[in-house]
Amino acid sequence: MALESTMNLFVKKTGGEIASQLEACTRCGMCAEACPYYLATGKPEYTPIWKVEPLRKAYEQRFTIVGKIKLALGVEKPLTDADLKEWSKADFEACSVCGKCSAVCPMGIEISSLIATARAGITAAGFAPAGLVEKAETQQRTGSPNGAGEKEFADWYAALEAETGIKAPVDVKGADMLVVFTSLEIGSKKKNLYDLARILNAAGIKWTVSLKARDAFNMGSIIGNPKLQKELAGKILSTAKELGVKQLLVTECGHGFTTLRDAVPNVFGEELPFFVTHIAELLPNLIREGKIKVKEGYFANGHTYTFHDSCKIQRQGGIFDEPRYALKLLAGDTFKEMLPNREEALCCGGGGGMRSIPEANENRMAAFKLKLEQVERVGADVVVSTCDNCQLQLKDGFKHYNRPIEVKGLIEMVADSLVR
Ligand code: SF4
Ligand code: SF4
Structure with a gap:
């Protein structure tokens, strides 16, 4: 059968x-x-x-x-x-x-x-694998692979106001941009939510989050379940239409971004009435267009930075130049390219659901070692990535191999260097 x-x-x-x-x-x-x-x-x-x-x-x-x-x-x-x-x-x-x-x-x-x-x-x-099946079932039930539901997201948005004074615009009709995080991302670093809220407000963007379209993660795409993929993506698609946004911003999730931008129009057989973007292109473009201002050279502070090209956002998504533009501005000459890079970059080893499959740990760390060697060859002590899953894998890997190498996201770098 x-x-x-x-x-x-x-x-x-x-x-x-x-x-x-x-x-x-x-x-x-x-x-x-x-x-x-x-x-x-x-x-x-x-x-x-x-x-x-x-x-x-x-x-x-x-x-x-x-x-x-x-x-x-x-x-x-x-x-x-x-x-x-x-x-x-x-x-x-x-x-x-x-x-x-x-x-x-x-x-x-x-x-x-x-x-x-x-x-x-x-x-x-x-x-x-059982680990992936469990995550897929949990996301089908709750909306997120780790079980975060409407209440958890509402609490995170309430914490944004309590801790920063910024009120989260929730389900605002007529907003220009719907911002979709993942529970994995906010759960592991609430600062991302706070930082992005500050950046979007500074840029004067009319943005909203939604308690219906909560999580960009799509276990259907990961596990290969087209019905679940459609169900999860459909929630985001219908919410974005209902709110009438012109843009959908996927904050850091790599496969969530390509699922929504590239797969969804085919799955639903329609052109999307909004533009799907990712922070890897949005933030550098906001700087380039003068909508936000950052302190140039803010991170040229004795560390050596390198950029990890994520398979979904860079190789598949084609967003190569924008994050490099921002990094060169922020870290100056202390930004060095590891080799190979761009289209030819090697996966960090943690994509495709690998982090949710305990049986895959040995392979995951073996593949990561190749990335580690590239980072060490260029002499970097900070690795920047625009994907939350890659950031978690890089952190796991550096810890596993006992290396004092820091991992940073582009959102925090732009927010920390923002001229108010
Ligand atoms: S073996 Fe060669 S031709 Fe076949 S899929 Fe691989 S690269 Fe392509
Ligand atoms: S992990 Fe290997 S087999 Fe899988 S997509 Fe990448 S190169 Fe191809």
Whole structure:
């Protein structure tokens, strides 16, 4: 039964484009050399191409004569539940869906999207990691993967006024911008909420938060559950429409941002009536356009700064130059680029739900070690990131390897250097 639902999902998806992509693979191996988990462990089962093997098998066995002959002659065995259980380890515990394999493939194969499809099939079959299943169920029930509901968000917004004197505009119709945080972000650093409120007010933006569209995190995208993805994104979409905003600001969540900006128009089959943006582009643009003023060189204070390109916001989101513009302004010559960077940057190891899968800890830290080596090579003692999940992974990793390297977000840097 479980296997059948997976096969159905694979078969449904392995039409047209996906089928031709699978056929174009020359097995050159370049994607393997791009994968942080394969590079860190050397395990052949962690190569990107192996991660889509269940998809290839399902496609070949159902669609091609060669596949059918192989099956009939017993040269290849049909996919079994046990196979899918095994592949769950490679696809969930050794893949952050970082997209670097797709970026390097000379045949233009969207291999990380194929892995996402394989993950959806494995989830439909009931073999997704328990940690992710639990988070997905919690978000379906409460709106947030860690169980923060309307009350928790209302308390955070009340604390903003109590602690800073800034009243949070909640569900304000006619506001220009709907700001969507994640509970993970506010829960781990309330200062982000306080800082962003100060920045947006200083820029004179008419913004609002919502108690209905509370959390940008989307466990449906992470685990590969299209129904949940649509349900969660739909809440944000309908609230933004109801409030009549012109812009939707995703504060730090990387995959939440690309889900809302790139996936949602396709999922709902409509153009969004508002513009989706992220703090990584908004804050530098506010500085550039003179809407806020920062003290230039405020962070040129003896530390060496570097920037971690997040897979979703930078490689997939294309927001490379804006955060660098702000960092050069704030840290001057003390900002150094680690290598590789921009499109070629390596994942920090903690994306794709890896931080919620205890069984993946060893792989997560092994992949992080590659990032650590890059940070140390450039001599940085502060790493800046525009993604809250990356920031948490960087903090976990530096702690794990006992390195006194600080992690900063762009929101706090802009707020701390703001000219009032
Ligand atoms: S880089 Fe592209 S063509 Fe080469 S093995 Fe990977 S998917 Fe196939
Ligand atoms: S998406 Fe990233 S982590 Fe996953 S297989 Fe490709 S390179 Fe590796």
